[in-house]
Each structure stands twice: as structure tokens, then as C-alpha cells.
Amino acid sequence: MSFNPEGVTRRSFLGMVGAVAGAAAMYSAMSTMGFASQSNWRGRLNLQGAPDNTNILILGAGLAGMTAAFELRNAGYNVKVLEYRDKAGGRCWTLRGGDSYTELGGFTQHIDFAEGNYLNPGPWRIPSDHFAVLDYCKRFGVKLEPFIQVNYNAYLHDSEAFDAQPQRFKEVATDFRGHVAELLAKVVDQQGLDEAVSVEDAEKLVAALKRYGALNDNLDYITGSESSTFRGWSHPEGGGVDGKPEPSQVNSLSEILNSTLWRNLTTGDNLHMQSTIFQPVGGMDMIAKGFEEQVGELITYNAKVTRIRHEGDQVTASWISADSGSNEQTETADYCICTIPFSVLSQIDHDFSPRMSKIIDSMPYASAFKAGIEFKRRFWEEDEHIYGGISYTNLPITLISYPPYNMFSDGPGVLLAAYPWGAYAYQFNALSPEERIDKVMEYGSQIHPQYYDEFKTGASVAWHRVPWTLGCYGLWQDREADYQDATAMDGRTLMAGEHISYLPAWMEGAVLSALDAVERLHTTITEI
Amino acid sequence: MSFNPEGVTRRSFLGMVGAVAGAAAMYSAMSTMGFASQSNWRGRLNLQGAPDNTNILILGAGLAGMTAAFELRNAGYNVKVLEYRDKAGGRCWTLRGGDSYTELGGFTQHIDFAEGNYLNPGPWRIPSDHFAVLDYCKRFGVKLEPFIQVNYNAYLHDSEAFDAQPQRFKEVATDFRGHVAELLAKVVDQQGLDEAVSVEDAEKLVAALKRYGALNDNLDYITGSESSTFRGWSHPEGGGVDGKPEPSQVNSLSEILNSTLWRNLTTGDNLHMQSTIFQPVGGMDMIAKGFEEQVGELITYNAKVTRIRHEGDQVTASWISADSGSNEQTETADYCICTIPFSVLSQIDHDFSPRMSKIIDSMPYASAFKAGIEFKRRFWEEDEHIYGGISYTNLPITLISYPPYNMFSDGPGVLLAAYPWGAYAYQFNALSPEERIDKVMEYGSQIHPQYYDEFKTGASVAWHRVPWTLGCYGLWQDREADYQDATAMDGRTLMAGEHISYLPAWMEGAVLSALDAVERLHTTITEI
Structure with a gap:
């Protein structure tokens, strides 16, 4: 058989590749042909050949800073990291019993959660396509467990609809899909879409919609066994004499449309929320600790950077003790990777170019608020019967997430009891920590009447009050116009962090931006 | 304020209940009003007051038999259990390295999986509304972990479509939903559904469909950032210079309809497959072992029941050694709970009523086949990047399920590499164990080209060849007509097991049927 690229199907081509070169080559061929998804992550770095005595200064020991430190140190560079806090990890952060946290404005919270319980104020989940973070977890021995994003038993709640009673996700999701499928199936069945759907496809579409929407043989989405198989029964399927189930009553499409419940039906279908999705066992900062074990010796803690200067072929950062404000010290290096959030960097005395300064100054940081309540x-x-997952509400708390760890255990558990962003977050930001918990209780008890009886303690983080980020994540005002300039070497400094990515707020964005900066820096240095 | 049931809304009624009686009463009221779902499980049994010296004989030490034994022993009855096999659990069964299994026809498989790997030939997941099983797990200390049913990164595969290349679930699910939403949104937008949807609702429906289907502002479902946010990008969102993503190409509705890929889009939306869903840590038979720890001392193993007779107010089972066929022994009791599958019971010499005999004889058992392959x-x-979850194919293997345990570990892993039922299962049943694995490899390698390079060992169970069930689960020929008679006391025997339930094949059905039998038996005895 002669090779004829025109006459060969992709399938037979792959067959030939497989026969000749084995599975690895075939998989590689599949990838090239677009069948297998590839990450922006280009695989593990293995930089080598750093020139002797080349010093790199890294500002910030969050995930971006520690990624850069790890890779550059491995490549042979002299690396130093300045970190404002007394611990590493930045927003990859977990609050546990015994921790204290002082926010801007002076309020200090002493966290009182029971052993094993925690709140992740920042990132709280890792999608399975965040390859770089997953790979570092594997290398550093950080154990992962499934995070539960979608729980069909969790609630959708609207204080202005359904008598303010929470509805199970499975009921609303099934009803909406069912009504949509019924409406379309009947139009197609009556040849109402001849222009958009061929006669050939129309019959298949009706069959597909019947299954998709749990329609009956008349293409109705109504109360019955078809719909109850998905939305649940009023009297469940059981065993013995009483085993026969009774169908549950479907909601009308109008009821759902005249609520906000439909707004979160596809949240879990978003690329970044899709199952399978993970969290570290024991709290998100287990990742920070994994990195810190590798590069902790390179980090100077409690170092508040006060000034950044480029002079000749050197870059110098001045810093004081974050605790005492004691005498200024300086650190000079050949190059710098700066991971300080622009919200903070804009308040530091620096000599970045006017273009970079403008970008730094033009980036507001998003507002977000998280409260954890232990019951x-x-x-x-x-x-x-809600094990993990998320309930959504139109109340300012926005959502309630149920801990996907230690499920079925007795004793106290911590709910992520509020996670609003935008306007609702500002409402909480303005309150004292105590008042915030009061408000969270007031709202949450409308969904779970057990709240007041079972309350134990609470903790909260208003991201605009976090002294070392002054917000949650960077919001580009004009990313099209500014992004590439922000990634460019400015003097002898490259920026990195979640803000230098198209994955803002995600750890993967921070890590990928650092890997990109590190690779480009190494190329710049070794090509000189 | 006077109480006026006619004028009070459900919400304000609940408010009053809450104010007066606290959260527990309020939750109870919510349940009564149909807001909270209730299981057929009526809570833990606490039977008391068994008359002295009342003997109960239980046939079969699967989950139904052991549930009955546990509850009746706790109530004070003298309980004996006869079990055909040398272990308890029945279909709640796990094959591990070192196990041997001999099937009908004489083939013996010596399982060679590595430490920690396993195949669950029978049940393999526990929905979060299977309250009875979950409660016994909690009481018996059986640890559970999330099972992954839906993985958006897993595949949908059709050997006759898409050039036989597997497609990611996230791509097909997003595309189908998007096209459906587009078609309906445009009809509604052009006032094509005036009769079915009010003018008021139409605008809301279009807005909901736009979000639901990831449509753009023109209500198109097309290649672009809206669709890629759900189906994935061709060049993913990343960090640094190369961070900007590129949209992926959507599939046309026609391509999807002219394949079988749409058939499994809502499988994970089925009540019994919905997230959150669990499996025991270490294999399904950890549940059997949990029960066995409680009631193992009541079980006589290797006891093959050969005859069941009702005489006077006694019931007697005769049995021989399942290994040696040695001399017949008998066990006599006041009552019997028989959990022997009807497929086997129909071959045993018994004196059940003609009506019960007819039901026993008329129940065929479903065909199913499972193969586990270790790579x-x-x-x-x-x-x-597939962590847990299920890929579906039109090939006879039907599906491939990825182990949701020990994820990210190095070394060998076991795939559930085939799980067909019906006609496809018969094809595998007819083959020798070796030939079955050959076939599974041939099919599976069309989805994962790595199969042959990475193969280590395989094991399979063809349920029609399992000597102690002769099939997978009971299929009612006319459940409407026969079910209640099958649950009725026949002589001094009650039937129990998954077949005596509306949850066939599920462990919950077996347990609920046993709980129902036990309660009714206790009532019968104590009311005499």
C-alpha cells in the first residue's frame, strides 16, 4: 500500500502510525492532529548552564515567586527571595484553629476551628487541566483529593421565588432541561425548523431531545417516571412491600424563569469547574508548604520592600522589617522577577518605565469576601444528605460550599458560608469581622434553619483588607493593549504572578507566568 | 396574629414554626411539606422484645441476609445464616491479587493485580440518597471516598463517527447544549412560540438560553470565547507572553446527531449516578466485611441449600457442603428469610406456594459482563489527563471507567475496561476468560492506543456464569402483577434481596428489602 495523503483518512493514518511506531508515537500524532488537548504548560523545565555567580532576586514568595526560585536555583543561579509575610504561599493560604490574622484597619481574628477543619480564603480547587500545579503537587508529594463542585442534592435558592424555599439542584436542572427539550422537540417534530435542521437530522434530533430532556412518548416533559428518574421521586424507589415509587411534581418553566435559579445551572460545566477537580488533602496551603520545603532556605521573611532601583546592569531592592520597620537593608542582583501584586507595587517607590508604571497603576484588584463558619x-x-458541593442563592452570601473532606464524620464541620464578589463583597468589607459573621448567619439561616442552633465559630477574609494584596486578583482594564508590554523585560525585571496571565485568580496562572518568565530570563542570560 | 391556614403562605408558616419550636421542628415541618427529600429508608431499626427461643433461619449471607441477621439478632432472636460460598457479601464482591475465581463451565482465574488494585465485579458506587447503605457504612466504620461518575475530560467514542476518534465529553456536551439552546432561542426570539411561552416569559427564556448554551450576543452557538469557556480552547489560557487563548472549533449539530455520542450526555444526570456519589476505600467488599464483622459468627459457610420444607409451624432447610457434597444436614427454625436469587432458588427443591413458585420461575436474570485490565x-x-470518570463507546465493551482511587500514583492501575449488558454481554459470556481479555484489548485499544504497550494482566466476570447467582440481577416480567405477592409471607418464609425491590441491582434495594422483611416478621411474631 503506497502512502497517499489525499486518499488516507485520519483514522487509517493513525492506524499506520500505530503499527509502525507504537503507542507513544501514535498518541503524539493524535495530539498534533488536534484530538488530544494540550496545556499551555510545556512540560517540566530542566534549565541548565546558568553562568557562574549570576544573582536573581525574586520579590514575593507566593506560588509564582517560589516556582521561579525553584527552577532558577535548579538551573544553577544564586537566588534570593524577599517575602513580606512570615510565611510563604501568598494567596495559597489556609486558616486553621490557632491561627491569627490581622487585616487592614486593625481587626485581628483568632481562628478557633477544631482540629482538621479549615477555611481556604483564596484558591480552593484545582481543575484537572491545570497541569503545572498538578505536576508540582506530584513532585512535592502534596496529596490531592476530589473537590465536589456539583452536588445534585445541593440547593438553588431565591428569596423571592418558590416561597423562598431552597430547591434541590437535581429538580431545577432536570426541569429546565426537560422544558427546553420539549419546546424544541415539538417545533422540530412539526417541521418548524426546516431551514435550520435537515429533514434527515430532524428525526434524530427529536430522538436525542427525548432522551436529553427525559420526555415521554408524546414528547411531553411532565410529572411521571421519565422525569422522576432524573429529578427524584416524591416517594422514592425502595425495597419490600412499600418499594414502588411515586413521581414527583415538576416545576413549570415559568416558575423557573421567574426566579434566578437558572443562573447557576451550568456553573459546573465551566471549563475551570468541571469534574474531575481537586483540592489538597488538609488545606490549600499544603501546596505552599510543598514549595516552601524546596526553596524555604532562599526566602527572607518579614521583608517589606520599600524601593526598587535599576542601576547599570544591576537591580536593587531596599526593604525593612515588616514587623518593626527597622533599618533599611538592600539586596542587589543581576536580574529580578517581581511577583508583587500591582495593587501593592503601585505604592512602592520604583523606577520602572513610564509604560510599565502606567500598567501597574491602572490595574484595580477584584473584590471578594469569604467566610467560614464552624457548626x-x-x-x-x-x-x-448534602455531601460536598455548592448551594447558590440570590442573597449576598452568594453561595454555601459544603466541605468535601471528612464527610460522614461526627463533630464539627466548617462551611464556606459566604463567597460573594463585586458589590456584595463590598457590603461585607465594610463591616467588622463580628458583624460580618452576624450577617452571614442571618442570610445562611434562610437556607439552613439549623444555623443558629448549631453555630460554633466563624472567620472571614475581606480581600480588599488583606494588607499584602489589597484585593483578590488583578483586573485588566485593557488587556488587549497592555498585556504584552506587562510581560516584557523592564530594565532588568520581569513581572510574574496570576495577574500576568489569562488565568487570573488561579494558581495555574501564577505558576505558568513564572515558568514563562524563568524560561525567557534564562534565554536572555545565556544568549548574552 | 391569629393562625389562618388559608391566608398563611408556606414561608410564613415555616417562619412561625421556626420561631416557636427551633430548627429541628422547622426542618421536620419542611420535610412534611415536601421541601426536603425523604428516603424509603425509615431510619435505624431498633427492634425489641423478641419472644424467647424464637429461631430465624436466613438463607444467603449477601447484604440482604446479613442486614436481616444483624437486625434480628439485635432484637433478641436466635439467628442462623446458611451461605453457599466460603465468604459473605454475595454480589458485593471485590477481586484482588491472590484471589481465585471459578465460574460455571470450569474456568478458573487467578487474579494477579498489584497490591491495592482491584475490580468490583458487581456494585461499584453508592449514590448519596442510598441512605440505608450509607448508614451501615457509618455504623460499621466503612470508609467512603468520592466515586467519579462524570469526567468532562473522559471520552465519548463512536467507531463510525468523527473518524473513529474519541471526543472529549466537555466538547460534545457543550456543543449539543449550545446548538439546542441556539435553535430554541431563535424560535422564541422570533415569536415562534407564542402559544407555548408567554410574551413575558419569552424574553427571560432567551436570556436563560443564552447563558445555558454559551451563545454569543447574536444568539449563535459558534466557535468563539463563549463556547470555548465551556468546551475548552485550542490553545489554552496560560501565563506570560503566550498566555492568550485561541478558541476551539465547535462541532456541528449534524455531526453529533449522526453519531451515538449524544446517547450518554445525561447518564450522569440520572438519579442513581448523580454527584455526589461514593465508593468504599479499598473495594466494594469492605461493606461486606463490615457486616461480616458483626454477624460472621452466625454464618455457616460452604452450605449449599438443597431443600426447603414448611411443616407445621416450622421451616427446615437441608444443605450439603458446597465443596465436598458431603452428607446432608438440616436446619429448622420458626421462620425463614430467603435471600437466594430466584435464578438459583428455582433450581432448589422447595414447597413454596404455586403462586410464589410461579413468580420464582418467571424471573430471568440480567446479563452483564465486567473486565478489569491492569496496565x-x-x-x-x-x-x-483523565482522572476517574467514564468513557462511553459504541463498541461491545460499552464503557471504560478510570479508577477514582490512588490517582496521581506511579505504577500499575486497573481500568474497568468493559461493562456491557444485554446482547454485548452475551458475546463475552461465550468466550473463555483469555479470549475475553483479548477482545477487550482489541476494542479498548481503539480508544487508548497505549493499551498493548502497557498491558499487564486482566480478569473478568460474566455474570451468567457466576455459580451462585446465574446472572446479574432479577428482571421482573410483570412487576405490577407479581411484586406484592412476592413480598408476602409464604408459609413461614419472607423473600428478600435486590429482586424484592424497586432498586434492582443496587445494594440499597437489597438492604431495604431486608429491613422491610425484618420489620414485618417482627410484627407478625410479636402480634401473635
């Missing part, structure tokens, strides 16, 4: 028992599991 | 490494994770 005496896991009533959401015991009373309501 | 040298977890290529599905390492090469294809």
Missing part, C-alpha cells in the same frame, strides 16, 4: 455537627449531611 | 502505568492520567 457543632454536619447537619447538611445528617439532615439534608 | 503498567496510569497512561490515562499521565498522557490524557
Whole structure:
């Protein structure tokens, strides 16, 4: 058989590749042909050949800074990291019992969660296509467990609809899909879409919609066994004499449309929320600790950077003790990777170019608020059969997330009891920590009446009050216009962090930006 | 304020209940009003007051038999269990390295999986509304972990479509939903559904469909950032210079309709497959072992029941050694709970009523086949970023499920590499164990080209060849007509097992049927 690229199908081509070169080559061929998805992550770096005595200064020991430190140190560079806080990780952060946290404005919270419980104020999940973070977790022995994003038993709640009663996700999701499928199936069945759907496809579409929407043989989405198989029964399928189920009553499309419940039906279908999705066992900062074990010796903690200067072929950062404000010290290097959030960097005395300065100054940081409330028992599991997952509400708390760890255990559990952003976050930002918890309780108890009986303690983080970020993540005002300039070497400094990425707020964005900066820096240095 | 049931809304009624009686009463009221779902499980049994010296004989030490034994022993009855096999659990069964299994026809498989790997030939997941099973797990200390049903990175595959190349679930699911939403949104937008959807609702429906289907501002579902946010990008969102993503190409609705890929889009939306869903840590038979720890001392193993007779107010089972066929022994009791599958019971000499005999004889058992293949490494994770979940195919293997345990580990992993039922299962049943694995490899390698390079060992169970069930689960020929008679006391025997339930094939069905039988038996005895 002669090779004829015109006459060969992709399938037979792959067959030939497989026969000749084995599975690895075939998989590689599949990837090239666009069948297998590839990450922006280009695989593990293995930089080598750093010139002797080349000093790199890294500002910030968050994930971006520690990624850069790890890779550059491995390449043979002399690396030093200045970190404002007394610990590494930045927004990859976990609050546990015994921790204290002082926010801008002076409020200090002493966290009182029971052993094993925690709140992740920042990132809280890792999608399975965040290859760089997953790979570092594997290398550093950070154990992961499934995060539960979608729980069909969790609630959708609207204080102005359905008598303000929370509805199970499975009910609303099934009803909306069912009504949509019914409406379209009947139009197609009556030849109403001849222009858009061929006669050939129309019959298949009706069959597909019937299954998709759990329609009956008349293409109705109505109360019955078809719909109950997905939305649940009023009397469930059981065993013995009483085993026969009774169908549950479907909601009308109008009821759903005249609520906000439809707004979160596809949240879990978003690329970054899709199952399978993970969290570290024991809290998000286990990742920070994994990095810190590798590069902790390179980090100077409690170092508040006060000035950045480029002179000749050197870059110098001045810093004081973050605790005492004691005498200024300086650190000079050949190059710098700056991971300080622009919200903070804009307040530091620096000599970046006017163009870079303008970008730094033009980036507001997003508002977000998270509250964790510990309850005496896991009533959401015991009373309501909700194991992990997220309930959504139109109330300012926005959502309630149920801990996907230690499920089925007795004793106290911590809910992520509020996670608003934007305007709702500002409402909480303006309150004292105590008032915030009061408000979270007031709202949350409208969904879970057990709240007040079972309350134990609470903690919260208003991201605009976090002294070392002054917000949650960077918001580009004009990313099209500014992004490439922000990634360019400015003097002898490259920027890195989640803000220098198209994955803002995600750890993967921070790590990928650092890997990119490190590779480009190494190329610049070794090509000189 | 006077109480006026006619004028009070459900919400204000609940408010009053909450104010007066606290959260627990309020939750109870919510349940009564249909807001909270209730299981057929009526809570833990606490039977008391068994008359002295009342003997109960239980046939079969699967989950139904052991549930009955546990509850009746706790109530004070003298309980004996006869079990055909040398272990308890029945279909709640796990095959591990070192196990041997001999099937009908004489083939013996010596399982060679590495330490920690396993195949669950029978049940393999526990929905979060299977309250009875979950409660016994909690009581018996059986640890559970999330099972991954839906993985958006897993594949949908059709050997006759898309050039036989597997497509990611996220791509097909997004495309189908998008096209459906586009078609309906445009009809509604052009006032094509005035009769079915009010003018008021139409605008809301279009807005909801725009979000639901990831449509653009023109209500198109096309290649672009809206669709890629759900189906994935051709060049992913990243960090640094190269961070900007490129949209991926959507599939046309026609391409999807002219394949079988749409058939499994809502499988994970089925009530019994919905997230959150669990499996025991270490294999399904950890549940059997949990029960066995409680009631193992009541079980006589290797006891093959040969005859069941009702005489006077006694019931007697005769049995021989399942190994040696040695001299017949008998066990006599006041009552019997028989959990022997009807497929086997129909072959035993018994004196059940003609009506019950007819039901026993008329129940065929479903065909199902499972194969587990161990590979040298977890290529599905390492090469294809598939962590747990299920790929579906039109090939006879039907599906491939990726182990949701020990994810990210090095070394060998076991795929559930085939799980057909019906006609496809018969094809495998007819083959020798070796030939079955050959076939599974041939089919599976069309989805994962790494199969042959990475193959290590395989094991399979063809349920029609399992000597102690002769099939997978009971299929009612006319459940409407026969079910209640099958649950009725026949002589001094009650039937139990998954077949005596509306949850066939599920462990919950077996347990609920046993709980129902036990309660009714106790009532019968104590009311005499």
C-alpha cells in the first residue's frame, strides 16, 4: 500500500502510525492532529548552564515567586527571595484553629476551628487541566483529593421565588432541561425548523431531545417516571412491600424563569469547574508548604520592600522589617522577577518605565469576601444528605460550599458560608469581622434553619483588607493593549504572578507566568 | 396574629414554626411539606422484645441476609445464616491479587493485580440518597471516598463517527447544549412560540438560553470565547507572553446527531449516578466485611441449600457442603428469610406456594459482563489527563471507567475496561476468560492506543456464569402483577434481596428489602 495523503483518512493514518511506531508515537500524532488537548504548560523545565555567580532576586514568595526560585536555583543561579509575610504561599493560604490574622484597619481574628477543619480564603480547587500545579503537587508529594463542585442534592435558592424555599439542584436542572427539550422537540417534530435542521437530522434530533430532556412518548416533559428518574421521586424507589415509587411534581418553566435559579445551572460545566477537580488533602496551603520545603532556605521573611532601583546592569531592592520597620537593608542582583501584586507595587517607590508604571497603576484588584463558619455537627449531611458541593442563592452570601473532606464524620464541620464578589463583597468589607459573621448567619439561616442552633465559630477574609494584596486578583482594564508590554523585560525585571496571565485568580496562572518568565530570563542570560 | 391556614403562605408558616419550636421542628415541618427529600429508608431499626427461643433461619449471607441477621439478632432472636460460598457479601464482591475465581463451565482465574488494585465485579458506587447503605457504612466504620461518575475530560467514542476518534465529553456536551439552546432561542426570539411561552416569559427564556448554551450576543452557538469557556480552547489560557487563548472549533449539530455520542450526555444526570456519589476505600467488599464483622459468627459457610420444607409451624432447610457434597444436614427454625436469587432458588427443591413458585420461575436474570485490565502505568492520567470518570463507546465493551482511587500514583492501575449488558454481554459470556481479555484489548485499544504497550494482566466476570447467582440481577416480567405477592409471607418464609425491590441491582434495594422483611416478621411474631 503506497502512502497517499489525499486518499488516507485520519483514522487509517493513525492506524499506520500505530503499527509502525507504537503507542507513544501514535498518541503524539493524535495530539498534533488536534484530538488530544494540550496545556499551555510545556512540560517540566530542566534549565541548565546558568553562568557562574549570576544573582536573581525574586520579590514575593507566593506560588509564582517560589516556582521561579525553584527552577532558577535548579538551573544553577544564586537566588534570593524577599517575602513580606512570615510565611510563604501568598494567596495559597489556609486558616486553621490557632491561627491569627490581622487585616487592614486593625481587626485581628483568632481562628478557633477544631482540629482538621479549615477555611481556604483564596484558591480552593484545582481543575484537572491545570497541569503545572498538578505536576508540582506530584513532585512535592502534596496529596490531592476530589473537590465536589456539583452536588445534585445541593440547593438553588431565591428569596423571592418558590416561597423562598431552597430547591434541590437535581429538580431545577432536570426541569429546565426537560422544558427546553420539549419546546424544541415539538417545533422540530412539526417541521418548524426546516431551514435550520435537515429533514434527515430532524428525526434524530427529536430522538436525542427525548432522551436529553427525559420526555415521554408524546414528547411531553411532565410529572411521571421519565422525569422522576432524573429529578427524584416524591416517594422514592425502595425495597419490600412499600418499594414502588411515586413521581414527583415538576416545576413549570415559568416558575423557573421567574426566579434566578437558572443562573447557576451550568456553573459546573465551566471549563475551570468541571469534574474531575481537586483540592489538597488538609488545606490549600499544603501546596505552599510543598514549595516552601524546596526553596524555604532562599526566602527572607518579614521583608517589606520599600524601593526598587535599576542601576547599570544591576537591580536593587531596599526593604525593612515588616514587623518593626527597622533599618533599611538592600539586596542587589543581576536580574529580578517581581511577583508583587500591582495593587501593592503601585505604592512602592520604583523606577520602572513610564509604560510599565502606567500598567501597574491602572490595574484595580477584584473584590471578594469569604467566610467560614464552624457548626457543632454536619447537619447538611445528617439532615439534608448534602455531601460536598455548592448551594447558590440570590442573597449576598452568594453561595454555601459544603466541605468535601471528612464527610460522614461526627463533630464539627466548617462551611464556606459566604463567597460573594463585586458589590456584595463590598457590603461585607465594610463591616467588622463580628458583624460580618452576624450577617452571614442571618442570610445562611434562610437556607439552613439549623444555623443558629448549631453555630460554633466563624472567620472571614475581606480581600480588599488583606494588607499584602489589597484585593483578590488583578483586573485588566485593557488587556488587549497592555498585556504584552506587562510581560516584557523592564530594565532588568520581569513581572510574574496570576495577574500576568489569562488565568487570573488561579494558581495555574501564577505558576505558568513564572515558568514563562524563568524560561525567557534564562534565554536572555545565556544568549548574552 | 391569629393562625389562618388559608391566608398563611408556606414561608410564613415555616417562619412561625421556626420561631416557636427551633430548627429541628422547622426542618421536620419542611420535610412534611415536601421541601426536603425523604428516603424509603425509615431510619435505624431498633427492634425489641423478641419472644424467647424464637429461631430465624436466613438463607444467603449477601447484604440482604446479613442486614436481616444483624437486625434480628439485635432484637433478641436466635439467628442462623446458611451461605453457599466460603465468604459473605454475595454480589458485593471485590477481586484482588491472590484471589481465585471459578465460574460455571470450569474456568478458573487467578487474579494477579498489584497490591491495592482491584475490580468490583458487581456494585461499584453508592449514590448519596442510598441512605440505608450509607448508614451501615457509618455504623460499621466503612470508609467512603468520592466515586467519579462524570469526567468532562473522559471520552465519548463512536467507531463510525468523527473518524473513529474519541471526543472529549466537555466538547460534545457543550456543543449539543449550545446548538439546542441556539435553535430554541431563535424560535422564541422570533415569536415562534407564542402559544407555548408567554410574551413575558419569552424574553427571560432567551436570556436563560443564552447563558445555558454559551451563545454569543447574536444568539449563535459558534466557535468563539463563549463556547470555548465551556468546551475548552485550542490553545489554552496560560501565563506570560503566550498566555492568550485561541478558541476551539465547535462541532456541528449534524455531526453529533449522526453519531451515538449524544446517547450518554445525561447518564450522569440520572438519579442513581448523580454527584455526589461514593465508593468504599479499598473495594466494594469492605461493606461486606463490615457486616461480616458483626454477624460472621452466625454464618455457616460452604452450605449449599438443597431443600426447603414448611411443616407445621416450622421451616427446615437441608444443605450439603458446597465443596465436598458431603452428607446432608438440616436446619429448622420458626421462620425463614430467603435471600437466594430466584435464578438459583428455582433450581432448589422447595414447597413454596404455586403462586410464589410461579413468580420464582418467571424471573430471568440480567446479563452483564465486567473486565478489569491492569496496565503498567496510569497512561490515562499521565498522557490524557483523565482522572476517574467514564468513557462511553459504541463498541461491545460499552464503557471504560478510570479508577477514582490512588490517582496521581506511579505504577500499575486497573481500568474497568468493559461493562456491557444485554446482547454485548452475551458475546463475552461465550468466550473463555483469555479470549475475553483479548477482545477487550482489541476494542479498548481503539480508544487508548497505549493499551498493548502497557498491558499487564486482566480478569473478568460474566455474570451468567457466576455459580451462585446465574446472572446479574432479577428482571421482573410483570412487576405490577407479581411484586406484592412476592413480598408476602409464604408459609413461614419472607423473600428478600435486590429482586424484592424497586432498586434492582443496587445494594440499597437489597438492604431495604431486608429491613422491610425484618420489620414485618417482627410484627407478625410479636402480634401473635
